[in-house]
Structure formats: structure tokens, C-alpha cells
Amino acid sequence: MSLLKKIFSGKKPNEDITRLSRIIGPLLDKTANDVFLAHKDILLAEPITYIVPAVWGASKDGKLTENQEEINRRITPVIRETLEVLDTANLSDSQSFAISFMIRGLIISKITYMIEALKNKMFALDMKKKDSLIRNLEPVGRA
Numbered sequence: 001m002s003l004l005k006k007i008f009s010g011k012k013p014n015e016d017i018t019r020l021s022r023i024i025g026p027l028l029d030k031t032a033n034d035v036f037l038a039h040k041d042i043l044l045a046e047p048i049t050y051i052v053p054a055v056w057g058a059s060k061d062g063k064l065t066e067n068q069e070e071i072n073r074r075i076t077p078v079i080r081e082t083l084e085v086l087d088t089a090n091l092s093d094s095q096s097f098a099i100s101f102m103i104r105g106l107i108i109s110k111i112t113y114m115i116e117a118l119k120n121k122m123f124a125l126d127m128k129k130k131d132s133l134i135r136n137l138e139p140v141g142r143a
Contacts, residue, residue: 023085028103031078032110035071042067043115051111055104079103 036043043051053059054068055075064072082103088096 020085024082027078027082027085028106028110031075032107032114035074035107036111036114038074039067039071040115040118043111044119048112048115051108051115055108055111075104075107078107 050068051071053061053064054071057064057069057072057076059068079100083096083100086099088099091099
């Protein structure tokens with residue numbers, strides 16, 4: 001039986017098919033926003049890949065930084081809660097891991113999007129400021 005059939009088996013007539021999405025969507029959005037707002041300075045200063053080990057809670061290069069550990073402490077309970085909402089108790093370990101993998105990937109995508117969007121906004125504001133300064137320059141002296 002396919003994974004989706006196992007998760008969503010037992011559908012009742014007139015059941016609200018968006019019920020789980022209305023629970024999980026805002027939960028993941030809030031988590032990504034909270035992590036970004038709490039750690040935006042470090043996330044902007046570090047390479048974009050900094051968030052990946054933080055979300056996974058492990059790094060192939062060794063130990064996580066304190067900020068990465070804090071990010072992971074915020075995200076891990078949300079992943080557990082999402083798996084509970086999806087009622088994954090009867091799934092195999094590999095199926096549960098696959099769903100967890102997709103959830104972590106979504107959180108990483110949301111946070112990296114916020115990082116890049118803020119960088120682009122800051123760049124645009126910086127360019128606007130530079131353009132304004134150049135337009136207001138006045139020559140000094142005589143050549």
C-alpha cells in the first residue's frame with residue numbers, strides 16, 4: 001500500500017481534506033519565521049549552507065556551533081509534532097524518516113528563502129542609497 005494511502009486511509013464522507021494542512025502549514029511557517037527572526041544576524045553573516053546542519057542537528061565537518069544547536073532545539077519538537085499530527089506511528093522507520101526528511105527540507109527552503117529575500121532587499125536599498133548619493137554630488141573646485 002502506498003505511503004499516502006496509509007497516511008490518509010479511513011477517509012470519511014464529508015471529511016475536511018484541508019484539516020491537516022491548516023495545522024501543519026502555519027506550524028512550519030511560524031517555526032521558520034521564529035528561527036529566522038531570532039538568528040537573522042548570524043544567518044546573514046554565514047554562508048547559506050549554515051542552516052542545513054542546524055536543521056538536521058548534525059554536521060559532517062564536526063561539531064555544531066551554539067547558534068546551530070539552538071536552531072535545532074527549536075526545530076526538533078516541531079518535526080515531532082508534525083509527525084504526530086500526520087499520525088505516522090504505524091509507518092516503518094524508513095517511511096517516517098522520509099517524511100521527516102521532506103519536513104526538514106521544507107523548513108530549510110523557507111529559511112533560505114527568507115535569508116536571500118532579505119539580502120536582496122538590503123542590496124536594493126543600498127543601491128538606491130548609492131544612486132541617490134551620486135545624483136546629489138556637486139563638483140568641487142576647478143579643473
